[in-house]
Amino acid sequence: MRRLLLIPALALIAAAPKPPVTPSEIIAAAPESAWQTIPADDLLVMNLKKGGRIVIQLAPGFAPVHVANIRALAKAQWWDKAAIYRVQDNYVVQWGKNESTDPLPAAVVAKPPAEYARPTEGLAIHPLGYPDAYAPGAGFAGGWPIGYDSKSGTANLVHCYGYVGVGRDLDPDTGTGGELYAVIGHAPRHLDRNIAVVGRVISGIEAMSSLPRGTEALGFYKERTQDVPIASVRLASDIPAGERPSFQYMDTNSAAFADYVRARANRKDDFFIRPAGGVDLCNASVPIRRPPAD
């Protein structure tokens, strides 16, 4: 009899929803309202000749002139004969083309303003809640990790793994956007507010991070034959609707995101013995997913 009695009890237990505990469980359980679809105009799709497709989400809210330049360069198919020519271990992968021999399209602003930070006004900031070595405040706004300073009222995108910045020469040249790099190592946060961050790789970074490292100073490839040719770079909005990729990011002001950050800071998976009780900005990556099938 006991055995029989146990059956309904077990069934009840199985039916009771177990609250999500781990970061991945929280992501999986997040309601549809916690997800924002990325506009196709904010997705840059880069195909390597030897295979490998990298998708970059642009951040027009932080670097509007540089992002406009990047869109113009993609529309002009300017990168179609460009290459990756620098891979520095624990630092960056960099690509582009010689701007002096390959003139920029007319729509490109040659000397963009220094979009290294923007006003905090207009940003709904979700504070990280843990100290940051690089900024008075650390948090998230509009789906992006930011450093901010309430006194000066400024906020900046940060250099986390996979984040994309604009190569530049010395001040006051901020770079056009024709040369870009992606972080492939520990977050080089000292670059924050010194370079325009224009977006992040949200898919396919392994096609760049696993490339052979350059042996010249700063990881430049020694021979041009080592360069990794780029087949094409397009905005998703310029790719036929049936073929373009689509992604969503988690709303950084949603309850699910707050739960996610808390879970990243206090890991309770079976594996963890001592939750850290803290997390750094670049270890609480904003969740990205493909939209669920209709």
Next chain:
Amino acid sequence: MRRLLLIPALALIAAAPKPPVTPSEIIAAAPESAWQTIPADDLLVMNLKKGGRIVIQLAPGFAPVHVANIRALAKAQWWDKAAIYRVQDNYVVQWGKNESTDPLPAAVVAKPPAEYARPTEGLAIHPLGYPDAYAPGAGFAGGWPIGYDSKSGTANLVHCYGYVGVGRDLDPDTGTGGELYAVIGHAPRHLDRNIAVVGRVISGIEAMSSLPRGTEALGFYKERTQDVPIASVRLASDIPAGERPSFQYMDTNSAAFADYVRARANRKDDFFIRPAGGVDLCNASVPIRRPPAD
């Protein structure tokens, strides 16, 4: 006449030693007394079959039983038919061998204690001087970056880029040291105090970080044919003196190191417009060099 007068003045300026300003200038200018030679018994030299030599500095001061196991495994040439079988992007490269089919040498302690932290007593700590999201205190001791808690009197090695930890199953198994991993992405500091950190890659990490990423869950290679075979793993002390590598680390209690951390936090290279005024523990890597030629 003015032109002539200028010559001695310029010569004087050229002769006056310019104080080192950038992190690399400070490293180059550090006196011999700021450098410590790593004992040959603390260097693990791993050769990949397809080429690539990785040198790991062991940390016996933090995980003595695990390090003793690793030395015993190297002496028994236990890893000579081992392989890298996991490469997870922005996380770890992992290698080892099936411990159930390849029994461990007798000298290996099968169930080492949980060497996740050690007493701060006996450590001369140089505080980082900037906040840390993961530990009440962050700093350096004996050439290593540490998190520490003055209240509990404990300190732990941290998971920075290139740091090596011991793969383990769920608690209370701490792992023997037969399976190791190295960090190849943003510092996964949530693993601190949950895993035994036993050292760091000080040379050749690009032979691991540029490997193709595994496509199975957690970055495991799908097919055993994808595994990257290891030719040999030896202690430098077991390599003939003329062939063994030698390295030095910067004494983390030296004046040069204090200058170096300050410079990392306040970059004044021509490139930098706004020094961060801070640096995180894993962005102030302890400088490593080959000993100068006699």
